[in-house]
Amino acid sequence: MSWDKTLLKQAGEIIELYPQKRSALGPLLHLAQSKDGYISDDSISVISELLGITEVQVKSVSTFYSMYKQEPTGKYLISVCKSISCEINNSTEVIDKVQEFTGLNNNETDEDGLFSFEAVECIGACGGAPAMQVNYETVEGINAENVFSLCSWLKESAPEVIVADEMQENFGGIKSFDWAIQDNTGATSTAPGFQTLKTSKVKK
Amino acid sequence: MSEVVNLNVNGIDIQSDSKKLLIEACEDSGIHIPRFCWHKRLDPVGMCRMCLVEIETPRGKMLVPSCTTQISDEMIVDTESDVVKKAQEGVLEFLLINHPLDCPICDKAGECPLQDQTMAYGPGESRFVEEKRHFEKPISISEIILLDRERCILCARCTRFSDEISGDPLIEFIQRGNKTEVNTFPNEPFKSYFSGNTVQICPVGALTSTSYRFKARPWDLKSTRSTCNGCPMGCSTELNSSQNKMLRILGVDNDSVNQGWLCDKGRYNFEYLNSETRIKTPLKKLNNNFEEVEMQEVYSEISELIKNENTKVNFYLGSNLTNEDFVAFREFANSISNNDNKFYLNDDVLFQGFFNEDVELGKIDDLNNSDAIVIWAEDLKERLPVLYLRVRQAVKNGVKLIVFGHTNRTLDDVAEIFYSDEVVSENFEIIKDLTKLEDFKSLIVEKNVTAIIGKSTPQQSDSSINKLFDFLNSNSNLKILNAFTKGNTYGAFQILDNLKGTKDFVNEINSENTDLLFVVAADPIGRSIYSKQVKKVFDEIKTVVSLDNFKHETSELADVIVPISSTLGEKNGTFTNIEFRTSRIDKLVPSPGQTVSDWEFITSLMNFSGLSNNSYSLEELNTKAFEDLDIELKPYFDNLDKPSNLDGIINRTTPKIATSSSDSEKVNFFIGEKLYGDSVTERNSESISLLGAKKFIEMNQETVDKFKLSSGNCLLEQDNLEINVSYTVNNILPKGTIYIPTNRRELNKFDFSKKIMITPSRVKEALNVN
Incomplete structure (x- = not known):
């Protein structure tokens, strides 16, 4: 077993939530993603043992969903939407800008492990198109200029927790909705920030 | 409840059971619907879309996959309309996009459902000019099975078989979309006792066996129907030969026995027939x-x-x-x-078995029709593999399974109750009062019970199994399958x-x-x-x-x-x-x-x-x-x-067996046989000759620690006999009990009533067993 005690304890708590052990597969894969930045074969073996299913069954699920990464990702995973609403609102420019800043092609990670970049399909923020995500925290209404400053900010201040509202305030533009609640919790890894999985944290 | 319903297929009125799927109902009435993924013995998935048919709905005619459509009364179906034909052509065109044209060197060619159905239902011409997808071909996914992922049409028959039927899902779909492939986990080969069945049900030549690869073409084969004599299951088989050489054994779907499945030993343990070392003269x-x-x-x-x-x-x-x-x-x-x-x-x-006149002998089909199955016998997976599949199938249909003893660990995942050392002692005696096992009683008292009872190990006393038998016989409506495990x-x-x-x-x-x-x-x-x-x-x-x-x-x-x-x-x-x-x-x-x-x-x-x-x-x-x-x-x-x-x-008879009864004796070593061993026929059957060659013993972690073993190997010594074996941890065994598979040469030479010294390899620090 290559998972440490805290992680195993956390895994145990997640498994407890479900009537059937194997239902915890998805969350546990997120957990593995938050630990390593990708789903390693080691993690697969651990999960298969925890859930009593075979390793290849875990592998099958983990390769099916694109949010479980097969290769190590950088500290910040930048996903820019390329679907129709964003495309109409010039997401291509945003994509070009990100690529220019990071020097990455689609689905690549830079050498120092800071950035990973991907162009993705709809992330459900058409009202604020073009939209993008950093570690699955969404920023809406971005453009070629503010995406540049967003990337610089990430590089320079290297925040531990990525909070959507904070990015929106500093770099975003038009929003789909105004939720009217300030949310200070954000993602701490390239796994989406879930409170139950403890992959999120409150930014102080 | 099932009832008879009437439906109209292609203008013909047919009747069928309302529980059936449309494709089955049509099949029963002689109307063939082409299919790849649907298999009678597997759950339907609707993966391949080849079985699309038109049915009439309130919103007009609709194309539906007949393998996932339950029939209903007065259903009107058309399996031959122009729309259906167009759909079939389309589906085949899609399936053939990435299918290589290597039929001339493919083992399946000639008996290939994809080939046959392309001839019968295909578009006749290909519009696809792009590059097909490529994989390394073939890769071996176990010692006896090869996988060619380029040929695979993703019907999921093999993965469903390994999950639903044999319960060892070691192959699965990896990736998705046009990258989907069937594969194993790296370094975790498809080590299944039933892997040969996936080759048989593969509708293309994606899965092939090392044994039959490039040996013959189907149209050259002579074949006959026979019965496997490997274990008392008596699976129905089809033997194939070419030029007077036996080349292949296939499972035949005998509903009451093997339902088409065979174990790999039954399937591949024939190559010795052609062995050079066979004696041909007196x-x-x-x-x-x-x-x-x-x-x-x-x-x-x-x-x-x-x-x-x-x-x-x-x-x-x-x-x-x-x-x-x-x-x-x-x-x-x-x-x-x-x-x-x-x-x-x-x-x-x-041993004597349970054959008295007052015992009702069970049939294999009774497993499916009873409320509970009780097993106390040798490892079914090792000794009666296809019976093991039938037990799993029965449990899947809702029958409760109760397993006694240190054997049959592989049924643990489906068993309602698995009684290990708190109920069964290391001497294979029941140490608890059966009347006090409330869970057990609630499952069997006044219920229809089918029991598979035999001796778990040669040293087990007759009285121990008699005790279980008597309890079952007097408390339930018992049918019994005596678990003898050798041939005829x-x-x-x-x-x-x-x-x-x-x-x-x-x-x-x-x-x-x-x-x-x-x-x-x-x-x-x-x-x-x-x-x-x-x-x-x-x-x-x-x-x-x-x-x-x-x-x-x-x-x-x-x-x-x-x-x-x-x-x-x-x-x-x-x-x-x-x-x-x-x-x-x-x-x-x-x-x-x-x-x-x-x-x-x-x-x-x-x-x-x-x-x-x-x-x-x-x-x-x-x-x-x-x-x-x-x-x-x-x-x-x-x-x-x-x-x-x-x-x-x-034909039921009451056999007269004259074995002397054995008393309770101390079981120092738990002796059994694995499916694969190194008997003379196995040694001479090339593809399986190495599968049973490894000498090993099993014990639980505590016992491993007791003998201070850590390297994975140990030395067994008795008198002049010294054998190096590896050990594996099996935590279902009670503390101190050591399992020794005796169908390996030399391991059977020990005197199991005496001490055997177990020491870490090389370091000869003697530790006494028992």
Whole structure:
């Protein structure tokens, strides 16, 4: 077993939530993603043992969903939407800008492990198109200029927790909705920030 | 509840069971709907879309996949409309986009559903000019199975089989979309006892076996239907040969027995037929060397002995003979003037069984129809693999499973209750009061129970299983399947009275009561746990005649070896399985060299020595085997060959088994056999020869710690015997109990009633067991 005690304890708590052990597969894969930045074969073996299913069954699920990464990702995973609403609102420019800043092609990670970049399909923020995500925290209404400053900010201040509202305030533009609640919790890894999985944290 | 519904397919009115799927209902009425992913014995998934048909709905005609559509009353279906045709063409065009055109070198070509259905339903022309997707081809996913992912059409038959039927899902879809492939986890091969079935049900040539690869084309094959004689399950098989060489065995869907499945041993343990080392001429020992002699000489020498009234003859019979062979031996024994001959079966675990008149014997199908299944026997997965599949199937259908004992760990995942060492002691005695096991009682009292009971290990006492049996018999509506695990044991039970096992053989046979011993198709010295004692007996006896295929530890001690035909494909006869179902064993290839069937040899010998005036024909032996049965339809060849009886005829008898009962003794070592071993036939079957070669023992983690083992290997020592083995951790075993698989050469040579020293490899720090 290559998972440490805290992680195993956390895994145990997640498994407890479900009537059937194997239902915890998805969350546990997120957990593995938050630990390593990708789903390693080691993690697969651990999960298969925890859930009593075979390793290849875990592998099958983990390769099916694109949010479980097969290769190590950088500290910040930048996903820019390329679907129709964003495309109409010039997401291509945003994509070009990100690529220019990071020097990455689609689905690549830079050498120092800071950035990973991907162009993705709809992330459900058409009202604020073009939209993008950093570690699955969404920023809406971005453009070629503010995406540049967003990337610089990430590089320079290297925040531990990525909070959507904070990015929106500093770099975003038009929003789909105004939720009217300030949310200070954000993602701490390239796994989406879930409170139950403890992959999120409150930014102080 | 199921009811009969009426539906109209292509203008024809048909009736079917409302529980059925549309594709099944059509199939039953003779309307074929093309399909790739749907398989009668697997859950439907609707992956391939080949079975699209049109049905009438309130919103007009609609295309639906017939394999996932339940039928309903007054359904109107069209399987041949233009729309359906167009859909089929479209689906095939999609399937062929990435399918390579390597039919000329593909094993499946000629019997390939994709090829056939493309001919029948395909578009005729391809519009695809782009590059097809490429994979390394083929990759081996286990020692015996190869996978060509380019040919795969993603029907999920193999992955569903391994998940739903055999319960060892070691292959799965990896990736998705056009990158989807079937594969194993890296370094975790498809090590399944049932992997050969995936090759058989693969609708393309994606899965192939190393055994049959590039050996023949389907249109060159000769085939016949037969019965596997590997274990008492008696699975229905189809034997395939080309140019008089047996090349392949397929499972035949016999609804009441194997439902199309076979274990890999049954499927691949035939290659020894073509082995170079097979004995093809009679051999006689002269000055400790075997020399080839004429069959005539063998007959005359043995008949000299038999004619002498003082010669005392006994028989040690292998369990994979046909019923007709057994009859020949019985008739032979009866005709010898010194008529006190005894038959011993090559079985260490033979015991009385439960065959009294007041016991209701179960059928395999009863597993599905009962409320609960109780198992206390040898590892079913190792010894009766297809029965293991049937048990899993029954549990999937909602039957509750209760397993006793340290065996059958592989059923743990589906068992409602698994009683290990808190109920079953390390001596295989039930230590709890059964009436106080409330969970157990709630599942069996007043319920329909099918019990599979046999001895988990040779040293287990009779009284321990009697106790469980008595409890079940008096508290539930019990049907019983006796778990004997060797070949045609049930045929022997039917035909030979007062049968005994190896243990009685070594206790009873000596030079005083035996001058001439026939050892038939058996290698007790190489395989039995009574190996040493058997050897002692053999050394004492004046003349030993061995009827066998190979030279091995036992036959090499004989004075004469008569080469015999194999029961697998080289002779005709019948086989009786665990539910006393008798079915045909059929001949497909000629016997090599001077080999003869056992019955031929014995009846000729009778003729030669003047014991009988006429020589028996096979038909006469077949009649003699069953003429005393008190049933209407007897399993004579004539009856068995009728199309309605191809699945076999059940004939219940009450066998008389004369084994002495064994008392409770301390079990130092838990002895069993794995599916694969290194018996002489396995050693000579190339594709499986290495699967059972590894010598290992099993114990739980505590025991490993007790012996201070850490390297994965240890040394077993007893007297002059030293064997290096690896050990694996099996935590279902009680503390201190050590499992030793004895169907590996040398591991059976220990005296299991005495101490065996276990030490870490090399470091010889002796630690005493027990």
